[in-house]
Amino acid sequence: MGFMLGLKAFTAAVLGGIGNLRGAMLGGVLLGLIESLGAGYIGDLTGGFLGSNYQDVFAFFVLIAVLVFRPSGLLGERVAERA
Amino acid sequence: MRLHRLAKHYFAALGVALLALPFIVDAMFGHGWVRIADFALLYIMLALGLNIVVGYAGLLDLGYIAFFAVGAYTYALLGSPQFGLHWPMWAVLPLGALFACGFGVLLGAPTLRLRGDYLAIVTLGFGEIIRIFMNNLNAPVNITNGPQGISGIDPLRVADFSFGKAHEWFGVEFAAVHLHYYLFLAFTLLVIFVSLRLQHSRIGRAWMAIREDEVAASAMGINTRNVKLLAFAMGATFGGISGGLFAGFQGFVSPESFSLMESVMVLCMVVLGGMGNIAGVVLGGVLLVVLPEAFRHGAGPMQQALFGKTVVDPESLRMLMFGLALILVMLWRPAGLWPSAQRRRELMPDEAVAQQERDTVYDVSK
Amino acid sequence: MTSPSETLIELTGICKRFGGLAALSDVSLHIRRGEIYGLIGPNGAGKTTLFNVITGLYQLDAGTFNFAGRAYAHCKPHVLAQAGIARTFQNIRLFANMTTLENVMVGRHLRTHSGIWGALTRSPAAREEERVIAERAHQLLSYVGIRRPANTLAKNLSYGEQRRLEIARALATDPMLLALDEPAAGMNSTETESLKTLLQDIRSQGVTVLLIEHDVKLIMGLCDRVAVLDYGKKIAEGVPEQVRNDPAVISAYLGCGDD
Numbered sequence: 001m002g003f004m005l006g007l008k009a010f011t012a013a014v015l016g017g018i019g020n021l022r023g024a025m026l027g028g029v030l031l032g033l034i035e036s037l038g039a040g041y042i043g044d045l046t047g048g049f050l051g052s053n054y055q056d057v058f059a060f061f062v063l064i065a066v067l068v069f070r071p072s073g074l075l076g077e078r079v080a081e082r083a
Numbered sequence: 084m085r086l087h088r089l090a091k092h093y094f095a096a097l098g099v100a101l102l103a104l105p106f107i108v109d110a111m112f113g114h115g116w117v118r119i120a121d122f123a124l125l126y127i128m129l130a131l132g133l134n135i136v137v138g139y140a141g142l143l144d145l146g147y148i149a150f151f152a153v154g155a156y157t158y159a160l161l162g163s164p165q166f167g168l169h170w171p172m173w174a175v176l177p178l179g180a181l182f183a184c185g186f187g188v189l190l191g192a193p194t195l196r197l198r199g200d201y202l203a204i205v206t207l208g209f210g211e212i213i214r215i216f217m218n219n220l221n222a223p224v225n226i227t228n229g230p231q232g233i234s235g236i237d238p239l240r241v242a243d244f245s246f247g248k249a250h251e252w253f254g255v256e257f258a259a260v261h262l263h264y265y266l267f268l269a270f271t272l273l274v275i276f277v278s279l280r281l282q283h284s285r286i287g288r289a290w291m292a293i294r295e296d297e298v299a300a301s302a303m304g305i306n307t308r309n310v311k312l313l314a315f316a317m318g319a320t321f322g323g324i325s326g327g328l329f330a331g332f333q334g335f336v337s338p339e340s341f342s343l344m345e346s347v348m349v350l351c352m353v354v355l356g357g358m359g360n361i362a363g364v365v366l367g368g369v370l371l372v373v374l375p376e377a378f379r380h381g382a383g384p385m386q387q388a389l390f391g392k393t394v395v396d397p398e399s400l401r402m403l404m405f406g407l408a409l410i411l412v413m414l415w416r417p418a419g420l421w422p423s424a425q426r427r428r429e430l431m432p433d434e435a436v437a438q439q440e441r442d443t444v445y446d447v448s449k
Numbered sequence: 450m451t452s453p454s455e456t457l458i459e460l461t462g463i464c465k466r467f468g469g470l471a472a473l474s475d476v477s478l479h480i481r482r483g484e485i486y487g488l489i490g491p492n493g494a495g496k497t498t499l500f501n502v503i504t505g506l507y508q509l510d511a512g513t514f515n516f517a518g519r520a521y522a523h524c525k526p527h528v529l530a531q532a533g534i535a536r537t538f539q540n541i542r543l544f545a546n547m548t549t550l551e552n553v554m555v556g557r558h559l560r561t562h563s564g565i566w567g568a569l570t571r572s573p574a575a576r577e578e579e580r581v582i583a584e585r586a587h588q589l590l591s592y593v594g595i596r597r598p599a600n601t602l603a604k605n606l607s608y609g610e611q612r613r614l615e616i617a618r619a620l621a622t623d624p625m626l627l628a629l630d631e632p633a634a635g636m637n638s639t640e641t642e643s644l645k646t647l648l649q650d651i652r653s654q655g656v657t658v659l660l661i662e663h664d665v666k667l668i669m670g671l672c673d674r675v676a677v678l679d680y681g682k683k684i685a686e687g688v689p690e691q692v693r694n695d696p697a698v699i700s701a702y703l704g705c706g707d708d
Contacts, residue, residue, distance in 0.1 A: 003343060007208050014201075053219045060208040067201060068193045277569060284568030285561055285579070288547075292555045295544035302504055302538075304530030304559030304622055313565070 004056060008035075011063040017076025026074060034058055105264045117260040119376050121332060124267035125325050127368035130352040131274045131361065132321025137350065138359035139287060140314035141294025142195070143203040145346055146210025150319040152341035153186050154179035154326025156217060156227060159336045162237040165228060172239050176327045183323025184316045186213075191315035195308060210346050217338040232337025239266060239331035246331075263332050270328060274321055278361050281317070290314050291359075355412055357419030366421050374408075375401050457482045457657050458503065458534075458626060463512035465498055465681075472498040473681045476512075480626070485648065485658040487672035487689070489665070491701060494678040496661045497539055500630055504536045505529040517625060531559050535624035537615040539631045539661070543603040549614055550599035553586035556621025589617040593647060609640045613647075620651070627651060628659040633667055645671055669693065677701065 008031065016027025039055035066073060108116045133147045157179035161170045194205045221229030238247025238259075246262045281287045289310045292300040301307045330336050348371060356367020382397035412420060458480045465473040473495045480486045488496050501507040503514065505526035514522045516532055524532075535556075544552050561582060567575030590599060593613040597606065603614060612632055619627055629648075633641045641664065648671060652658055662668050668675060669689040677685040677692060679701040685692050692698055 003207070004211065007204065007211070010204055049223065051219070051222070054215065056215055057212050060212050063205060063208060064193060067197055067205065071197070280569050280571065281565070284575075285558060285563050285582070286565060286568055288551055288555050289558055291547055291551070292544050292558075295546055296542045298506065298526075299538065299542040299544065300555070301526040302506070302530060302536055303556050303618065304527045305555070306525075306527045317565075 008059045011059045014073055015066050017073025020075050023073055023075035105261045121263045121267055123369055123372040124271050125329050126372050127365050128271050128274050128325040129349045130364045130368045131278055132318045133349050134353050134364045136314050136318035137353055139290040143199055145203050145207035147349055148341045148346040149210040149213040150183040150322030151326040152213050153183045154323030155330040155336045157182050158327040158330035159233040159236050163233050164235050165233050169237055179327040180320045180323040184320040187316045187319025191312045195311045214338050214341050234335040236330050236334045357421040360423035363419050363421030455482045459515040461513050464510045466510055471681050476683050478676050482657055484673040485652055485671055487668040487675040488661045490678035495681040496678055504534055530622055533625035535619035535622045536628040537619055537630055541611050545604035548600045549603055550586050552603050553589050553617050553621050554582050556618040557582045560623055589620055593617040608635050626657045630661045633664050
């Protein structure tokens with residue numbers, strides 16, 4: 001699915017910090033790790049209720065979490081609000 | 084006064100036409116087209132719900148179909164052999180609406196403070212996530228039956244009256260598709276009524292103020308978070324209701340019916356018809372359901388007649404024409420085919436209002 | 450109504466920084482009930498920042514902010530509007546695609562209550578409230594001197610009318626303090642003169658007015674007291690005559706090459 005890939009790319013960029021080149025790289029690496037490790041262990045963590053077929057949902061929850069708790073991303077500068 | 088009576092006649096004529104429509108369509112094109120009319124009504128309901136979110140409050144929601152899915156699956160799970168539950172429609176439909184509303188709040192609460200483009204991405208993701216869950220919640224505990232979907236869903240019925248069977252009154256036979264048409268028509272009218280009432284109310288004005296300028300709206304004392312959440316919840320509720328109706332009508336739901344393409348389709352109806360204008364959104368819904376179908380049925384035979392063979396597969400031609408039509412409309416009528424009355428109102432000022440203005444002119448410079 | 454010396458808004462030690470830049474440092478001022486208070490200073494002196502702080506668009510980094518006897522630091526804009534602070538914007542922010550009447554009606558939002566249920570049922574109470582909102586909005590439109598049909602879209606008003614519409618919309622919230630960010634910008638002298646009359650009339654109705662303005666003539670002719678900001682600091686405060694002759698003010702204006 002093309003747009004799922006797009007969503008993950010966007011998530012990686014947001015995670016690292018929009019407009020920040022190093023941030024995008026860091027976000028990409030981190031998201032990849034989160035996804036693979038998450039998909040690998042989710043079965044153990046939920047007692048087998050959820051399996052690796054939920055791999056795609058991690059990107060989404062990372063995206064929500066970043067936007068809610070640290071909208072500027074890991075390496076992003078704090079963006080002044082518009083008035 | 085004369086205008087008022089004229090409007091009354093106009094509405095009466097429209098009402099008769101709407102009531103007679105399934106029979107006319109049936110006689111002219113056959114049962115299949117009545118079914119398409121039913122789907123058109125479902126889509127109109129969806130589009131009207133999305134119109135509250137996008138058209139009134141200006142929040143771009145790209146995962147709207149998720150709420151439709153929640154409504155549909157609620158109905159499917161509580162009224163099918165899947166769990167052996169056969170709850171009645173009057174209980175399941177509101178429950179589906181309530182669940183959809185709950186999901187709307189759940190998604191909206193953390194994300195509605197985001198800027199427009201971020202919100203679009205998050206809602207898009209949400210739509211996909213719901214689909215992934217529907218697709219995968221079949222193991223180890225089978226809840227949604229996975230990609231196979233749920234079949235054998237109870238037909239819509241009120242007490243002993245089932246909309247899934249043909250009935251005969253006064254010597255006229257009403258097929259199931261006809262009955263569904265009337266049921267959906269009633270729900271659509273209800274949704275239109277609610278939309279109209281909300282549009283011209285304190286809440287509706289607050290939504291539009293947020294759409295126009297969120298900072299100014301909050302400086303005017305509007306609690307933007309709550310008001311936006313309300314729009315989100317209202318839209319989701321409508322999505323949930325039409326989802327339930329869809330499940331009962333179709334008798335079968337699967338995750339495939341709730342892809343991103345459907346969200347885009349509903350959004351297109353809103354944008355193409357005219358954001359924020361109910362008549363425009365209805366027009367958009369009708370056009371985007373009926374035209375592609377007409378094209379599907381017409382393109383093959385037409386090519387046969389013209390070239391003696393099928394040159395382009397009607398299915399791909401259909402999508403091509405659809406994209407082209409969208410681009411053309413957006414180029415020439417960026418506000419949609421039937422934009423809101425505000426601009427027309429401006430050209431013809433209401434005489435009563437103008438009179439009041441003249442009566443109360445206050446000259447500050449004197 | 451109230452004694453003129455009673456303090457309506459009191460700011461002490463307000464600091465606001467953006468990254469490394471201190472937009473406001475240690476600004477203190479108090480505005481009395483019923484006065485017209487002017488805020489002037491060269492471009493970039495922090496006037497609008499101060500406005501955004503007292504209307505809740507920015508959160509202050511340090512200092513206290515009391516309004517009508519209550520502390521309001523770190524509040525959302527709608528809370529401050531509810532408390533009785535209404536504002537206009539330097540770069541006009543109307544609801545462009547809504548009618549003039551609707552713009553003012555939105556201002557009544559926080560003083561009215563009908564919700565979803567009232568809207569759906571159109572109960573007598575909801576209808577009555579709606580009627581009162583519209584009536585008040587019409588009144589305010591004519592009060593500020595907008596003589597166009599009430600269903601003119603806000604974006605189609607002239608520049609001066611848009612500024613007045615912003616004032617009408619702000620007045621609709623029944624404010625105690627009306628904060629105007631350069632209301633005379635872009636107006637010709639006739640319009641400025643009628644704006645002055647309007648502001649004096651608003652004050653006579655018991656509304657305190659806080660005014661940012663570049664038009665020194667307007668400030669001097671209208672304000673009871675004036676504060677001067679420069680580089681985020683208050684460099685002078687007092688009655689217009691006194692401020693005009695203050696050496697610090699003169700050097701700030703000359704030094705900046707402004708005017």
